[in-house]
Amino acid sequence: MSDPVLQNLVDRVQSARADGHPLLIRGGHTKAFYGEALQGQPLDIRPLAGISSYEPSELVVTVRAGTWLADLEAALADQGQCLPFEPPHYALGGTVGGMVAAGIAGPARASVGGVRDYVLGATLLNGRAEVVSFGGTVMKNVAGYDVARLLAGSMGVLGVILEVSLKVLPRPPATATLRFELDEATALRKLNxxxxQPLPISASAWWDGMLVLRLSGAAAAVQAAEKQLGGEPVEPAMAAPFWQGLRDHQDEFFTKAQAAVQAGATLWRVSVPQTAPTLDLPGNPAHERLIEWGGAQRWVVTNAPALVLREAAARAGGHAVVFRGDKSPGVFAPLAPAQLGLQQRLKNAFDPEHIFNPGRLYPDL
Structure with a gap:
């Protein structure tokens, strides 16, 4: 193997298999707070960095997993392109591998799709110390089990992501942001x-009586939508930092949420159908909430028991995840036996010795 960085990773996995010690896959460590336990000897993927190939005319980039997300986005911006799902940064130093492994998208998720929708191919170092590739660099190469996209949100339990090929898109030629003073129920009704309607809505956020919409697309479509929707225009100099702060959890809501978490509350990420009404929390426990993705993502900060949140989410047709705070109830929503069995079979197929990130996704994985 001619690549000494890759060879070192392979050697580490072979050593872990022989010694029986687990490995904790680590990039920029910007999402260490997310998921279950962090166990194992650190396996640093940051030396595995760089853009392997980039064809702006083909809207495809292939990049090594240790590459800083910020560096990739800068290279795309130079060509007027972007990762349309707006992956959150949370802190400096996040990597492309961590972006895929966490599978978290930003404000545009409801309009453009999530991380997995843009993964065309991937190269993986599995638990047998084998380097295997899946998918390709065009959509038509995806056939059978879509393993490359399976890695999105896998939290590293299947193996070490070495390289990914991603679909990219041109940056929208025009954007505008509008705000409306609305209560929660009215905001949800309006969003639905x-x-x-054929409106170029690319993001939405409701909090504390204010609904904010972002329009993106052709200039004529954005201007027509502004006239149709009304509302109060937000100056671009204010709108851009607002959406970036929302993406990276550095705006006012999440700043307050993190302070509340330090005081003992929990920040929940609740996924429900866009048409779900206001969450019904029995006993009316005190909580703060922010709504994104046209109503499909509800952030809730509360001291209410986990059972209350999870039952409320289930009644609305969704599920609740502990994003920050007390992890004792289990971070991710419990799986049905059949789903858990499928997850365990996947883990055993890719990582038979359970070397990678043990317990990061679920205790039995």
Missing amino acids: EWGG
Whole structure:
């Protein structure tokens, strides 16, 4: 093997298999707070960095997993392109591998899709110390089990992501941001109403009586939507930092949420259908909430018991995940036996010795 960085990773995995010690896959460590336990000897992927190939005319980039996310986005921006799902940074130093492994998208998720929708191919170092590749660099190469996309949100339990090929898109030629003073129920109703119309809504956020919409697309479409929707225009100099702060959890809501978590509360990420009404929390426990993705993502900060949140999410047709705070109830929503069995079979197929990130996704994985 001619690549000494890759050879070192392979050697580490072979050693871990022989010695029986687990490995904790680590990039920029910007999402260490997310998921279950961090166990094992650190396996640093940051030396595995760089853009392997980039064809702007083909809207495809292939990049090594240790590459800083910020560096990739800068290279795309130079060509007027972007990762449309707006992956959160949370802190400096996040890597492309961590972006895929966490599978978290930003404000545009409801309009453009999530991380997995843009993964065309991947190269993986599995638990047998084998380097295997899946998918390719075009959509038509995806056939059978879509393993490359399976890695999105896997939290590193299947193996070490070495390289990924991603679909990219041109940056929208025009954007505008509008805000409306609305209560939660009215905001949800309006979002559902607008969601059924051909409007270029690329992001939305409701908190504390204020609904903010972002429009993106052709200039004529954005201007027509502004006239149709009304609302109060937000100057670009204010709008851009707002959406970036929302993406990276550095805006006012998440700043307050993190302070509340330090005082003993929990920040929940609740996924429900866009048409779900206001979450019904029995006993009316005190909580703060922010709504994104046209109503499909609800952030809730509360001291209410986990059972209350999870039952409320289930009644609305969704599920709840502990994003920050007390992890004792289990970070991710419990799986049905059949789903858990499938996850265990995947883990055993890719990582038979359970070397990688043990317990990071679920205790039995």
